[in-house]
Amino acid sequence: MQLDAVPPDVLVDLADIDLYDPATFRTADQHPTWRTLRVQAPVWWHAEGGGTGFWCVSRYADCERVVKDHRTFSSEEGTILASVGVGDAAGGQTITLTDPPEHALIRVPAMRTLGHAIVQQRSQAIRDRVVELIRPCADGEVDFAVLMRRLPMVLAGEFMGIPERYWDDIALWAGACIAPDDPAYALGRTPAQTLRLAHHELFACFRELVRHRRAHPGDDLISVLIGVTDNLSGQGRPLDDWRILLNCYSFILGANTTTPNVASHTLLALIERPEIWAGLAAPGATAGLVEEGIRWTSPTHHLVRRASADTELGGVRIAKGDWVAAWVASANRDEAVFDDPFTFDITRSPNKHLGFGGGPHYCVGAPVSRLALSVLFEELTGRFAGFESTGPLVHLQSNWINGLVSMPVRGTPRRQPAPGRSGS
Ligand code: HEM
Numbered sequence: 001m002q003l004d005a006v007p008p009d010v011l012v013d014l015a016d017i018d019l020y021d022p023a024t025f026r027t028a029d030q031h032p033t034w035r036t037l038r039v040q041a042p043v044w045w046h047a048e049g050g051g052t053g054f055w056c057v058s059r060y061a062d063c064e065r066v067v068k069d070h071r072t073f074s075s076e077e078g079t080i081l082a083s084v085g086v087g088d089a090a091g092g093q094t095i096t097l098t099d100p101p102e103h104a105l106i107r108v109p110a111m112r113t114l115g116h117a118i119v120q121q122r123s124q125a126i127r128d129r130v131v132e133l134i135r136p137c138a139d140g141e142v143d144f145a146v147l148m149r150r151l152p153m154v155l156a157g158e159f160m161g162i163p164e165r166y167w168d169d170i171a172l173w174a175g176a177c178i179a180p181d182d183p184a185y186a187l188g189r190t191p192a193q194t195l196r197l198a199h200h201e202l203f204a205c206f207r208e209l210v211r212h213r214r215a216h217p218g219d220d221l222i223s224v225l226i227g228v229t230d231n232l233s234g235q236g237r238p239l240d241d242w243r244i245l246l247n248c249y250s251f252i253l254g255a256n257t258t259t260p261n262v263a264s265h266t267l268l269a270l271i272e273r274p275e276i277w278a279g280l281a282a283p284g285a286t287a288g289l290v291e292e293g294i295r296w297t298s299p300t301h302h303l304v305r306r307a308s309a310d311t312e313l314g315g316v317r318i319a320k321g322d323w324v325a326a327w328v329a330s331a332n333r334d335e336a337v338f339d340d341p342f343t344f345d346i347t348r349s350p351n352k353h354l355g356f357g358g359g360p361h362y363c364v365g366a367p368v369s370r371l372a373l374s375v376l377f378e379e380l381t382g383r384f385a386g387f388e389s390t391g392p393l394v395h396l397q398s399n400w401i402n403g404l405v406s407m408p409v410r411g412t413p414r415r416q417p418a419p420g421r422s423g424s
Pocket residue numbers: 067075079095096097107114152155156159250251252254255256258259262294299300303304354355356357358360361362363364365366368369370
């Protein structure tokens with residue numbers, strides 16, 4: 001299946017739209033649906049889902065307002081479709097599930113470990129890890145989607161101070177939490193059992209890591225979380241262990257839901273456009289590729305919020321308490337904002353995609369992801385003259401994440417280093 005195929009001019013019937021069922025995303029390209037919504041019903045009531053239904057917001061301007069206007073559209077009760085109607089048990093306790101001003105409690109210290117300057121200081125360590133990660137590509141066929149599962153751990157592991165021996169397990173459990181319906185992550189007999197099991201394993205692992213960091217503090221994110229004092233509540237107390245574990249979960253999921261899928265989808269876009277590959281060997285050429293890769297992939301299909309007041313959006317009345325899904329994947333292909341939105345254009349400028357979200361929750365991992373993805377494609381284009389697909393793509397069964405479960409590829413090694421590269 002070709003997920004990024006240019007959508008046909010025919011629009012789909014509104015009555016046939018189901019953006020809640022995860023299986024929809026495994027078997028069909030959703031761009032025709034989002035395009036239909038942008039044209040016919042930009043703020044549309046999705047009656048099925050979570051028992052309550054939810055608003056589907058598909059135009060860029062409306063999605064941007066939903067993610068930026070935290071006073072009207074709150075993150076406190078959940079930010080994904082799975083929370084619609086039931087809320088998220090971690091609501092009000094994590095960086096993701098708090099609104100300003102409480103949100104700053106974790107956000108500000110987290111920026112100290114994931115900010116641009118720190119990321120630059122660690123850039124060589126990240127490059128070394130990425131080079132190690134792509135080594136199997138030189139041996140023939142690899143499943144790039146499987147290989148890239150480790151990429152977020154290279155980042156989150158490095159910045160959270162998680163020893164490498166945990167990385168593969170954490171990536172697997174995170175995958176099961178993200179897509180418990182997908183057969184690739186079926187750890188239990190049912191999706192609910194898979195989710196319980198993966199949560200249990202992840203939290204047991206975080207508990208051990210936090211215990212270790214209490215005894216041996218460092219400059220990593222877990223140590224920073226241990227040092228946070230909740231002055232905002234007026235109590236001046238450190239975070240309790242449960243809150244620290246929930247925030248570890250937020251960071252691990254933030255990294256695992258997104259980075260591997262941007263890497264795989266971007267390589268796929270390049271395989272389909274081999275003419276772009278040659279130009280990428282020039283130093284500095286990968287920055288535009290990464291931005292376009294994020295816009296193109298939009299790894300989080302949607303960002304959910306709950307209205308905390310009656311309001312109007314795109315001329316439609318939203319009632320206090322309504323759930324609202326901002327389909328950023330749709331916003332990132334909005335014809336009103338992007339010229340030729342279905343063209344993969346690495347020279348696109350400006351490229352103000354909503355792939356990292358916007359407003360107070362703008363991705364805290366953006367600096368490290370941009371660097372790592374840029375390094376990844378520098379190293380790939382330096383070593384290989386191109387890649388080809390060698391087997392069928394398998395898409396993740398998820399209404400939340402635009403993921404690839406399997407993507408077999410083979411690289412053609414360069415006979416000589418790319419111009420301007422050492423080829424080391
Ligand atoms: C290309 C890679 C990435 C993309 C496209 C991406 C995308 C996003 C998006 C769309 C949001 C907003 C969520 C919302 O508004 O509800 C977000 C937030 C977040 N991301 Fe990322 N992310 C990426 C990589 C990472 C990495 C590597 C980490 C961890 C090191 C991370 C950690 C987080 C966290 C903790 C938040 C919540 C921030 C807050 O609420 O203030 N992300 N990300």
